[in-house]
Amino acid sequence: MTPQRSVYDVIICGAGPVGLFFAYQMIMQGHSVYICDQKQGPTSQSRAFFVTARSLEIFENNGIAHRLLQEAYVLRGAKLFIEGCETTSIEADDVGEAIFPQLTSIPQSRTESVLASLIEKQATIHWNTKLESYTTNDDSDFVTAVIVHGDDKTKETVQGKYIVGADGAHSTVRHLDPTWTYEGYSANTQFALADVMLSGPSMNAIKDTFNIFYHSEGMVLLIPINYDHSRRKSNLFRIIANKGPYERRATPKKDDTITHGICEDDAEHLSIEEVNEILKARADSLDLTASNPAWLTHFYINSRKANGFRRGKAFLIGDAAHCHSPVGGQGMNLGLQDADNLAWKMSLVLKGSTSNAELLLDSYSIEREPAAENVISQTDNATELAMSVSFVMAIFRYFVSSSSFSLSKLKEYGMSTLLQLHLALEASSPIVNKVPKPPLIEASKFLPETALLLKRSIANDRPEHLLERKTLHQIVSNTGKHAALWISTRPAAYASSPLTSLFWSKLQTSFRDSIRPVIVESMWHVPEYSLAKDIETKISELCENDEQRMVIAKKLESENFWVEYHPSSSYDSITKMVGLQEHLDKCSADTEHPPSALVIVRPDLYIAHSTLINTEEDIDKAFEFLHTYLL
Template sequence: MSTTDTDVLVIGAGPTGLLLAGDLATAGIDVTLVERRPHGLGNMTRAFGVHARTLEQLDARGLADELLATGTTLATARLFGRLDLDMTRLPTRFNHLLVTPQYEVERLLERRAVAAGVTFRYGTELRGLRQDADGATAELTDADGTPLTLRARHLVGADGVRSSVRTALGLPFPGRSVIRSIVLADVRLAEEPADSFSVSGSGDTFAFLAPFGDGWYRVMGWTRTRQVADSEPVDLDEVREIARLALGTDYGMHDARWISRFHSDERQAPAYRVGRAFLAGDAAHVHSPAGGQGMNTGLQDAANLSWRLTAVLRGEAPDPEALLDGYQSERHPVGAMVLRSSGTIVRLAMAHTPLTRAARSLAARFLNAVPPASARAMSMISGLGVSYAPAPGTGRPSGRRAPDVHLREGRLYELLRQGEFVLIAPEGAAPTLPATAPVTPKHLVRATWPDPSKKAAVLVRPDGYVHWARH
């Protein structure tokens, strides 16, 4: 047995774990990231869409523009053959959906984490976990089967739907399977679709198609007439048949580079924090792929948790327990909201009775006819509409997403690339921060409004939400 100490032990090197580990290491925190897969083993998962709020988070880490170059951006989406969602109205410079494979997101986040000094342990699995007042001890098995004990001040499980951390903590994962036998494939097409992104179906079958921008398309399909186990083989002929039933054509699909079958659950852990251990991403919540919110929600979890752990480990949090509990109080309701919204979309896609089809048609007509309602729906799916309850004494706008305003020192999200709180104030002003602010002047980035008439002082958290405001 050997023992290694680290400030934070992250289990799981998917997008959520990589972003979290990179944030912490960038802030000077000692981080070890454990992943059961060998290094270099491809992670061909079903995530393919990066929403606007996630792109803003990646922009705050200097990665958004590079990621945009790996895929294609979609300004509109058509659902159920009649509902048109216009993302150009989103109040952000990323007013679109980016279609790019999850492995491109992981590639950039892994590179950032390596550069920041994260210690990686690939081919290593969690076997047991115990906690005490000072930290967490993980019992691991490394790549050659050697047992290893790793001691950390805090531990984060970002290890997916079958989370070993969640199991070790004894947390239930209540919920159920909402849809079975979904087929996925990355294919080339002989015929280009008229709609760049579409979801359509009859209720007994549905499919969607989206371009990656490099000649490859992601297709997902389901039919009520073929409900089989995930282990059942799937070939391109089955994918083509479902596409023809749902979309009216298979667009000449050929040369599939990847085909898979899976089922979709709706589940959420009751607690995201147990002592010094936390859950994030699919380890904490899993839901229908409808709306493409899974990976995005996990990345937002990581962005919310990383600055809290940083403030506590630096000794800058006036009330460390309350700050860490804030992760649960802010992110658990968001996970529940995503379960509801993605579940609604997939149930509308599966509508097959006259009553449910009529409800779907009515909802589509309403959203098409009432732009504010459509904008609200897009705001929540994109993540831009997510806000948190303000803490007492922090001011009315606190908890809201901070827009990417232009300041004398540059764009706000460029300043956030330093990974610190940003204080925006009028020129020459030196506002006194509230006693509850988990930051010291040493780690504070100061910025100035370009408009001399603006008198407000605003403290923006590292995850791009307003912490405190004074007018």
């Protein structure tokens, strides 16, 4: 735990999963944070529990996926029931190649507890504390916030270079700036939510799967979560059901009445008897009984988005920036991805590692607003389709849902969409160099995982790591830096690329410490399992022949040189995954030097730039783009 201070790098209002994840990333990058929340501590409720494959990839990139998976319950797929009868199913392996091809259930209580425990090793989380006001002035380098502590209402003034609102749909950070709106609509429909034990002869029909029931009386979801806030419980399910048709409330465009979320003062208390009535009516072909409720409540849906996610030194992430229907379980995941997108950008600015701080910070809103709009549109359409009582819509719903669950291509697309594996960056982002008909893997896409690579330099001081093998994600993850992937694999008939050492030298002299080179060559182009002689010579020059510095630099640099075993025959070789193999296949006997590939990967593992390299000028052109925002 760090000592108290009054000036921080960033003030974070809200300690739910999104605020905690953002705080964790900033702390791990060496920044000071002040994080507060009105709650007494991590929630004791399951709340948001679905964690997508993309969110797990993001957690893995930050070195904490294992901590979350220890709390997880994995589902095999989803089943569709229409009028009580099972119509079809979709399995997790319908998704194709993925690191986490699964539906993952982790109660929000466990997610918050894991993140809070990681943070509290290095910083204080100020529970039972709320933001009262804040000011941002162009004349000042700081945000000044007034914080109110606990029941005694004592006040404290805290300063930060930035303030981030992760404080939900009713965000104080957003409300305190009159230029921010939260436009959209509220739904009249009330929803029932129950975490209950299920039992009965039909349990095998719904175990380990996400179960969707369409019925003329309404929809009901039965989802295994198997974990309440404190311990594992077999056959614990989340039940969600609409109580009436889905209706938008007729309100002015700029209506300020936000009703999104759990009914904290639930006047019409949901009873276990009512839950069983819903089950009997809408899952009537199954013999199931609900009992031992862990949580019974109601909630309402709003569909809204803030008009921009940045105001100078103030930012919004998660539900503070957008809210929507929970259909598809995208909400918390969208917020986690907001946090992931903003954290590395703010970190680079705070470290002084950017050539254009405003461009980099503005790119957060540019990239995340379209992502939020897309999810809002998808969940709006899915919710209205699922809950309409119109006869025409019921027929349309039957054909859409049954075909989506039956046709192999649609099944793969549907599962990939649910797991957020199709997510890519906005093409208009100023820090993504997306070009028409890209020759390699497209800029804006998430970095694919690859087969194992062999570390080129064999260490003598660590016998257990004489031959070290890692996947591409393991090599580039959790560094907080951009990675410049130089792939110069090629058939053995050709000599190794003469541009490899030139690329390495230019990178060392063109940027500070913000970009890490990762050089991959074919096994037959590595005559010695040590750093290349020309690289060692250049390291000596850069270290001015200082022996101690040279030893450290060589050890660090040895982590950046890797060898690929079978670049052309393995389907998941890095050569194939980045798109270089098809260009190598076009090389003829007259080709003197096949092209190399340069792929720039951001700290969040999205690709910023990719290009074929044939000349020194190609390297310079790629670095030109990076200089628009990196030092």
